[in-house]
Amino acid sequence: MALPSTSYKANAPQNRPTRREQTKHEFGRSIGLTGASDPLLCAECAPANHSYWHFRWSDADPRLNPSLLRHLSRPARRTAPDLRRSGAVRVPRATNDEAFVPAAVPECIILRERWREAGTVIVDLEYPFAGRWLVRNSPANRVPSHGTALFASSFAIDFVPVDVAGRTAPVNTRSLFTPEPPGRFPGFGRPILSPVAGTVVGMHDGAPDHEAYRGLPSVGYALTQRGRATEGWVALAGNHVMIETPDGVVAAVCHLQQSSVRVQLGHTVRVGEPLGRCGNSGNSTEPHVHVQALDRADVPNATAVPIAFRGRLPRNGEIIDAEQTPEEEEPR
Template identity: 70%
Template sequence: MAEPIDLAYPFTGRWRVRNSPANRVPSHGTASFASSHAIDFVPVDAGGRTAPITFDSLVRPEPPERFPGFGRPVLAPVAGVVVAAHDAESDHPAHRGLPSVRYALTQRRRAAAGWVALAGNHVLVETRGVLIALCHLRRGSVTVRRGQRVHVGDALGRCGNSGNSTEPHVHLQAVDDRDIRRATAVPLTFHGHLPRDGEIVTADAPH
């Protein structure tokens, strides 16, 4: 197995951990698209909550603007060079409750459509032969371009709900090849450790 790459958290404020490889590998239940060691960060409010769950949210899709972290800045977790920056996908409604079940039934179609259909708007940063992917960004928010050098804490875009996403969050993974279908997942840590599912991470300032 490849050596883990250590990263800074790609945000400030409070975020909840989901689908962490600290809990299981493959973290997302599949090794497809080199996602074995991927991790999701869900932005939450000061009380550690996303959007309140109501009867409506259980039976119909919700606008992503209803969630507290939609549009929150996403930062470079490592210094490197941007090798891809995609910004053209729409932010779709969030799906919880019954809508999430219906949305899950369409996941195979998105996987068949390829990486962009899953990642949505995204940025790939290369460092020492490893590529860090930050996915599901808000349409029109990406602030970097291919070939640009970035430093830890530089703004890359904003949290969105594009691609294969049920509510606004940032999906982060490390891979060893620009062709994600051929790539192998690279293990990762954040400041030397992996947070576990359910933890709330507070990063008041980029490191």
């Protein structure tokens, strides 16, 4: 459906869309952006020559994800200064259920705005670690982030510990053909901290840390994943801690090192309090920490809750250098 001509700002250029832009508009309408119209140049950002998309959030297909929105936007040459707030681009609102979506807005911000527009609860977490960690399987890149919605994992995210050069364990001929001991990886055993304040409502500490699988071994390991999923949540999460916040959202921190969990059911924990250590238990190919949020502790029947970290959602390949220092406490 095309918007009436009055939707255009009077002082904005009235350029006709190119064939490429028209194709993208047709694609937008085909996936549920029924309000998608010709590119609009709103007055406040016309000097920066930003291309905007005008649509109703309520009309968007729920399957829409950031990568689709990225392809629907023409890259802008620069960002108008008045569209920046605390280093992040804001989405200008037209009405309560309409928006101008600038091409320069990062996909993760568009995703977060869409969740908020839909009335979805977003839990803001602290990073559950200190030091340098590499982002993988982020919901800022795709949803479901791990390719499945099983066990409420649609918005889960992984963090892989890396060294000062941003590397995990070095890859050599042996690692391409044989499994590796988890202790070979720089982050194995790093402290894992609580991302929220709340009450421990679930935990497991008895799963072994198995070998790491890269190269050809990872192929064989992937073939056994269905069996682990059949066994249930613990087989996938390995050693883990689940913390319920005062708002009723449950944060799960998974793949901890065997016998490292320092909390018990019913314990109250603070943000940054040590939970355990980074391990390679459960459905894991190398030492890392998996974080997800749920609406209840009954994982098989839970619904995934979108997450953010310090108000934003990092993308795949980004290295997080967390400044938080773990508390030094005696194990309970």
